Amino acid sequence: MIVASLKKQLEGAGGTFVLETDVTIEQGGITAIAGPSGSGKTTFLRMLAGLTSPDEGLLEVVGEVWFRKDTGKKTQVNLKPQQRRVGVVFQGYALFPHMTVLGNLLYASRDREMAEKLLNMVGLLQLKHARPSNLSGGQKQRVALARALMQRPRILLLDEPLSALDESMKTLLQDELLKVNKELGVTILIVTHDSSEMYKLCDRVLLFEMGRIAADTSPRKLFVERQTTQKFAFKGEILEIRAVDAVYIAVVAIGNNLVEVVIDSDEKEGLQSGDSVIVGTKAFNPTVRKFASKDFDISRL
Numbered sequence: 557m558i559v560a561s562l563k564k565q566l567e568g569a570g571g572t573f574v575l576e577t578d579v580t581i582e583q584g585g586i587t588a589i590a591g592p593s594g595s596g597k598t599t600f601l602r603m604l605a606g607l608t609s610p611d612e613g614l615l616e617v618v619g620e621v622w623f624r625k626d627t628g629k630k631t632q633v634n635l636k637p638q639q640r641r642v643g644v645v646f647q648g649y650a651l652f653p654h655m656t657v658l659g660n661l662l663y664a665s666r667d668r669e670m671a672e673k674l675l676n677m678v679g680l681l682q683l684k685h686a687r688p689s690n691l692s693g694g695q696k697q698r699v700a701l702a703r704a705l706m707q708r709p710r711i712l713l714l715d716e717p718l719s720a721l722d723e724s725m726k727t728l729l730q731d732e733l734l735k736v737n738k739e740l741g742v743t744i745l746i747v748t749h750d751s752s753e754m755y756k757l758c759d760r761v762l763l764f765e766m767g768r769i770a771a772d773t774s775p776r777k778l779f780v781e782r783q784t785t786q787k788f789a790f791k792g793e794i795l796e797i798r799a800v801d802a803v804y805i806a807v808v809a810i811g812n813n814l815v816e817v818v819i820d821s822d823e824k825e826g827l828q829s830g831d832s833v834i835v836g837t838k839a840f841n842p843t844v845r846k847f848a849s850k851d852f853d854i855s856r857l
């Protein structure tokens with residue numbers, strides 16, 4: 557079990573705010589850390605890893621205190637990152653370019669048997685003598701994942717590890733993570749903005765807002781509770797609105813797709829090219845409406 561009751565004052569873009577968590581996480585699950593940019597997600601992971609010091613609080617992992625500082629007292633416990641059994645995969649690959657794949661793993665721990673087992677697990681054993689520069693983005697990320705597992709971490713912290721990958725590589729890595737979680741029993745915390753990823757991987761979502769955990773729920777509940785009654789809702793950008801007879805056609809870019817939606821003059825009111833919109837349904841007909849901040853959690857978690 558992980559107990560993280562931590563506090564830290566942060567300097568945000570809009571001023572000072574306090575990151576405050578009071579959360580217990582069971583061993584063995586996969587928890588999504590979601591929320592807007594600047595809400596404190598990365599700092600939370602860095603505090604768990606020992607890379608950023610909280611102002612006060614308690615961090616206890618499987619009965620072992622990793623950090624403790626009571627209000628008004630000196631820091632009682634603050635284990636160094638290498639003393640904490642955490643594996644970290646943050647954005648960017650950060651592999652040592654002059655070392656082979658195997659060398660990168662052995663740098664974390666000299667356990668060759670473990671290194672080969674993990675490389676086999678992520679399907680890269682054949683590439684163990686390759687240099688990072690000869691690997692694809694997805695392969696590098698799998699090496700980073702294997703390296704993070706070398707010291708048999710109790711917790712694996714992942715900060716948007718899949719965001720730069722294409723869809724097929726993402727799916728592959730997601731399966732890899734499920735395997736790691738199941739076979740090694742590692743507790744995983746993953747920062748992600750991708751709702752399908754949350755749904756597929758995670759049993760729990762902690763939604764951060766301005767340093768607070770605004771929701772602590774399951775991915776299913778988060779989407780069902782926060783979704784409107786629409787059958788689907790995608791965020792997109794209006795590229796063009798053109799008049800056709802008595803109606804208008806809005807051309808909306810949703811990801812790599814272009815969608816044409818017929819809208820009436822009421823719907824067109826206040827919309828123009830470049831607007832962020834939600835394309836949804838009403839009585840089975842597609843609708844377009846302006847993106848509002850309340851749509852935030854669904855469209856970009």
Ligand SMILES: Nc1ncnc2c1ncn2[C@@H]1O[C@H](COP(=O)(O)OP(=O)(O)OP(=O)(O)O)[C@@H](O)[C@H]1O
Pocket residue numbers: 565566567568569591592593594595596597598599600608
């Ligand atoms: N050590 C620190 N001291 C004070 N402020 C900090 C510190 N570390 C980060 N911050 C600030 O805290 C805010 C939250 O940063 P953080 O990186 O945790 O957010 P985030 O939710 O991960 O955002 P993103 O999704 O954009 O990565 C930022 O405005 C950042 O500048």
